[in-house]
Amino acid sequence: MPRHIVVGVDGSVLATSAVEWAAADAQRRGLSLRIVHVCEHRPYGVDVTKYCTGALAAAADRARDLTRGVEVTTELLSGNAIDALIGESASADTVVLGSRGLGGFAGLVVGSVGLSVAGHAAGPVVIVRGVSVVRHGRVVVGYDGSAHSEAAMEYAIEQARAREAPLHVVFAWQRPLSSPYAAAYSTLLAEALEQESRAMAERVARRREKSPDVEITDEQVVDHPANALIRAGGTADLVVVGSRGLGGFASAVLGSVSHAVLHHVTCPIAVVRPREHHL
Known part of the structure; x- marks a missing residue:
């Protein structure tokens, strides 16, 4: 049985919400947390490695601040974000994503990455639009x-x-x-x-x-x-x-x-x- 949660991050505000949700879920269910960032190649030879590693480190710091005793690991991945996250789902209990990332149209409620991963992942995918301060307990x-x-x-x-x-x-x-x-x-x-x-x-x-x-x-x-x-x-x-x-x-x-x-x-x-x- 998979014993870790994967959360995909890209430095966006909604990705931070996804990290917060995933950290809380890992704490509740006694799972480890794996944070991944897919550093896709940019045109014209732009090197975005520094940004990618920074986004990953910030997400890990946030997760560790919110948890106690949860193992938090990180990995910088390359290639296509959708393919990489679907691949991660094969060994994960759950894949957690923000509803939209930095790319795409701001008016979209759920981005193409979230929809594609939710449709093709090997297991559960949680889409987080934001961490609400209201708790309904249901x-x-x-x-x-x-x-x-x-x-x-x-x-x-x-x-x-x-x-x-x-x-x-x-x-x-x-x-x-x-x-x-x-x-x-x-x-x-x-x-x-x-x-x-x-x-x-x-x-x-x-x-x-x-x-x-x-x-x-x-x-x-x-x-x-x-x-x-x-x-x-x-x-x-x-x-x-x-x-x-x-x-x-x-x-x-x-x-x-x-x-x-x-x-x-x-x-x-x-x-x-x-x-x-x-x-």
Whole structure:
């Protein structure tokens, strides 16, 4: 089992927020912290090594100031940032990133690096928009019974346990539009949804039995899953989602729900993919 958290930094304010979140998480969960900076080559032969090493050192100093007994290591990497961070995810418990770095457009909520790493990483990726001073004392997870949501549930339970916080499970489904002339279809649909609702309740109940030390609440709502999670995320310290669920295209690396949550939830968001040995 991976026993370290990786946080990627680039000297930006949001990268500092990511370091602060990662340091707190490492402290809570008894993990070591590995801070990496990908020093990409610049055009025209500009040497940015001094800046890169400075950004890395500043991040390490911040992490050590915030923790006690947490092993903090650093490494300067070369090459493409996305590829390097995805590579780091193979051996990391979690990869933590700021929602945007120094590059790209300032108006973007989540940058291309964060989206790409969240979509392709081997394990959980946490995107931090900023460290909030408000603590709600609650973790929220989106759940639909898919393999990705099962992995998200496992990660969410671990996070809730470490925080000594309750976990709130959200299952949302949309009522399909149907013709008033299709009464038989509507009846079958209602029965199918009722069965699915019972199945979800039973799955959550089994999770409670396996994790009696974690308070687990759940709700089932008739709404788009993204809307339900965005609403629940307004009173959460962390929202956890699978990288994709039962809907959409199987080939999609980042589903529409997780994509919407990343852009509209303001607290840190964990996007979780099942590791290969779990599939």
